[in-house]
Amino acid sequence: MSRHPDKLQELVDSSKGLRPIRVAVVQAAQRVLLDTLREAADLGLVEPTLIGESKAIHDLAASVGIRVGLDRIIDVKGDAAAAAAGVTLVREGKVDVLMKGLMHTDALMHALLDAEHGLRVPGRRVSHAFLCDIPSYSKLLVITDAAINIAPDLNAKAQILQNAIELCHLLGVETPKVALLSAVETVNPAIASTIDAACLSLMAQRGQITGAVVDGPLAFDNAISLRAAKEKGITSKVAGDCDILLVPDLVSGNILAKNLEYLADAVAAGVILGLSAPVVLSSRSDAAPARLAALALAALIHHRTAQLVVPNAAPVEPALQCAPQPESACHPLPG
Numbered sequence: 001m002s003r004h005p006d007k008l009q010e011l012v013d014s015s016k017g018l019r020p021i022r023v024a025v026v027q028a029a030q031r032v033l034l035d036t037l038r039e040a041a042d043l044g045l046v047e048p049t050l051i052g053e054s055k056a057i058h059d060l061a062a063s064v065g066i067r068v069g070l071d072r073i074i075d076v077k078g079d080a081a082a083a084a085a086g087v088t089l090v091r092e093g094k095v096d097v098l099m100k101g102l103m104h105t106d107a108l109m110h111a112l113l114d115a116e117h118g119l120r121v122p123g124r125r126v127s128h129a130f131l132c133d134i135p136s137y138s139k140l141l142v143i144t145d146a147a148i149n150i151a152p153d154l155n156a157k158a159q160i161l162q163n164a165i166e167l168c169h170l171l172g173v174e175t176p177k178v179a180l181l182s183a184v185e186t187v188n189p190a191i192a193s194t195i196d197a198a199c200l201s202l203m204a205q206r207g208q209i210t211g212a213v214v215d216g217p218l219a220f221d222n223a224i225s226l227r228a229a230k231e232k233g234i235t236s237k238v239a240g241d242c243d244i245l246l247v248p249d250l251v252s253g254n255i256l257a258k259n260l261e262y263l264a265d266a267v268a269a270g271v272i273l274g275l276s277a278p279v280v281l282s283s284r285s286d287a288a289p290a291r292l293a294a295l296a297l298a299a300l301i302h303h304r305t306a307q308l309v310v311p312n313a314a315p316v317e318p319a320l321q322c323a324p325q326p327e328s329a330c331h332p333l334p335g
Contacts, residue, residue: 005133005267007140008293011171015045015296018303022094023280023295024049026086026108027079027101029056030284031064036291038066045299049074049095051082079103083111090119090277097298099280109148112275119275125149125159126274128281129167130257131297134266137224142168142176142244146253147270147281154196157246158209161200163273164244165212170304176243178204179223180216181252185234187217193248200246212244213237220245220256269294271301278302 020041025033028050034057040046050057050068054075061068076082082103089095100108112118113126120126128147131140144164149156161178168176180197187194197216204214215238221228226240247253260266267290272279278298282291 005289008133012296015299020047021096021299021302022047023097023099024086024089024095025099025101026082027052027103029060030102033101034061034064034066036288040295051085079107083108087111096302097278121276124274127160127163128272129164130268130270132266132268143257146257150250161246173243176212177238178212178214178244179218179238179242180246182217185218185222269297271297
């Protein structure tokens with residue numbers, strides 16, 4: 001990635017004055033990851049603990065000029081054991097944030113969602129958000145959920161959306177604008193995502209989803225371009241100025257995010273929401289700018305969560321209480 005992500009750089013700048021976050025990096029033996037951690041440490045953003053095979057980590061760190069004390073390396077073999085070690089550090093209060101290294105996502109998710117030893121919070125759905133810096137778009141754009149919930153139903157989408165809205169609040173967007181994506185902008189019973197979008201829009205009007213302006217269904221062009229919306233006769237407070245794109249399912253969201261990254265020169269910082277601590281979920285192919293921005297995002301989430309106040313929050317309807325979330329509903333693929 002040659003382009004400097006200017007809008008994401010503002011997040012990095014905002015996090016510089018904060019206390020460094022203690023971050024545990026699961027399976028840390030990766031050159032680009034260690035380069036990113038060196039930069040983040042030089043900026044005063046992180047105090048890393050590296051988990052994985054200690055010799056491989058130590059040798060690689062030395063080759064890229066990083067000095068890591070042996071007391072900051074936890075020697076563990078295998079993805080499952082490394083993920084469990086990272087989760088344990090969070091549960092014991094020894095680190096603030098987890099970061100995925102050179103490992104498969106499913107092994108990390110298994111540890112995070114473990115009913116007895118994981119990081120789940122009662123009543124909260126776990127979801128993922130990409131915070132995207134796109135050259136052709138005027139502001140940062142949240143895409144959710146493109147990495148964890150495979151085929152969310154209406155109830156799950158409401159919870160995923162509330163997580164994304166709260167993320168925008170933490171970033172200083174008081175009333176984010178949400179576009180509920182589908183293939184068309186009209187309700188079509190043959191396209192389930194249009195029905196879900198219509199229901200979510202009404203739920204927002206009735207106070208079941210709070211803190212945002214929500215509209216949908218909207219096709220991608222109508223969500224991003226006011227001109228396209230006007231050409232189609234759509235009147236919307238969201239069109240052309242959205243802060244959040246709620247996608248129909250993991251497949252469409254993942255394709256959208258990677259399309260923007262590889263064809264539109266976007267930089268996407270990925271983070272898991274809804275757990276007891278922020279988790280940076282970087283793809284193994286992510287370049288350093290995306291990883292650094294994700295660490296800065298995790299730092300802001302960690303430090304600002306206690307200050308979060310959702311405006312006009314109403315009591316949660318029983319239908320929106322988080323249903324049990326089996327691992328089968330979450331990302332089973334390597335990332």
